[in-house]
Amino acid sequence: MMNDSPLVLIAGDAHTEKAVSARWPKARIGGSFRDLSLLEYVASGIRPDIVVVDVSLSPRGETLEAWVSRFKAAYPSSTVSMLDGSSNRISQDVSEVPGQTTVLGSQTVVIWSPKGGVGKTFLSTNLACAASLASGGNAVLLDMDLCSGDVAVHLDLFDGPTITDLIPVLPDMRSEGLDKYTRRHGPSGLNVICGPRQPELSDLVTPEVVKSVLALASKRWGLTYVDTPPDMASDVVGECVDAATKIVLVTTQDVASLKQCRSAMDIFAKLGIPGSAMAVVVNRASKDSLMPLQKVEEFLGVELAGAVPEDRKAAERSVFEGRPLSLISKNEISEAVWGILDHLSPGLGRTTPKKKTPRRRGFFW
Ligand SMILES: Nc1ncnc2c1ncn2[C@@H]1O[C@H](COP(=O)(O)OP(=O)(O)OP(=O)(O)O)[C@@H](O)[C@H]1O
Ligand SMILES: [Mg+2]
Structure with missing residues (x-):
């Protein structure tokens, strides 16, 4: 005591x-x-x-x-x-x-992958909900996949403000002003800034807007999570990467995805982003893969921050219901997500009483 x-x-x-x-x-x-x-x-x-x-x-x-x-x-x-x-x-x-x-201080975690469909939105919604639960609602998720973002779908958030609504008032906005443009995910208490209602409105969200919103969000909530499109060349992704305290690179065990992940890591290294600012996560992990996780680590030359198992039925159901699996205690995906949260924000993944200490290494390794 x-x-x-x-x-x-x-x-x-x-x-x-x-x-x-x-x-x-x-x-x-x-x-x-x-x-x-x-x-x-x-x-x-x-x-x-x-x-x-x-x-x-x-x-x-x-x-x-x-x-x-x-x-x-x-x-x-x-x-x-x-x-x-x-x-x-x-x-x-x-x-x-x-x-x-x-450490429950200010963190901006950007979830990104050069490859589409690997589970960026799935992971960012699950992680952000877990962080919100652990921090008592001190977390926000920004949907920066401006053309085809589906954070709102994963969290079942229909109707409400979007990022384009706040643009006219942004120049004079204080961090508390963001509340009006934020939707609340009831089950987790997560704050969410949704992407534009129509893809053609995405041009309104300039890199300058992204930069300002990220700065205000991190001041307002401390724990900021950002979902992104699979596009390395986009200026919007560039702004997100610049603001990131941690970049979560999502890959699958698929060889094409792993090769793209390795190229992205090389590019980040050339841009001067240290390895310690990157965390690689394997999603849809399967022990039957020809690339076991140990081989993935050898191929990428890093220790994985975590591996989220493949569970199509559970994932599909959770997206359908808008209830991320990290809100459920007895589930392999949930355990993996809480383990990743603890890796990214030491201490945070241990704060929920219903959880036992998450396993970093399960039966996949
Ligand atoms: N661990 C998992 N097990 C089974 N299915 C999964 C898992 N993770 C994600 N999925 C499913 O894979 C699909 C793609 O996931 P998601 O939309 O998160 O990918 P994404 O990388 O955000 O795609 P995009 O590049 O188009 O934005 C979804 O239908 C999701 O339910
Ligand atoms: Mg997505």
């Missing part, structure tokens, strides 16, 4: 201090800094029980995720917790999971 009056170090501002006092009224504040290096220096002397970091802070020369991992390695007995500025909430369960890192 965590100490009743834990020693807390804060990296943030007055809002962070207020949130810490609300969360741990008896906390002993060891110091409050705007600079992570300074916090690290002080931590070496006082060994805090908890470190609370405002997610909008950027450490010098590394990502916040890398800083947290390094800090955790140096001070394993300290719990590192994040303050999500958009909701002003400290990451959940921190007192129940001492010594764990629960």
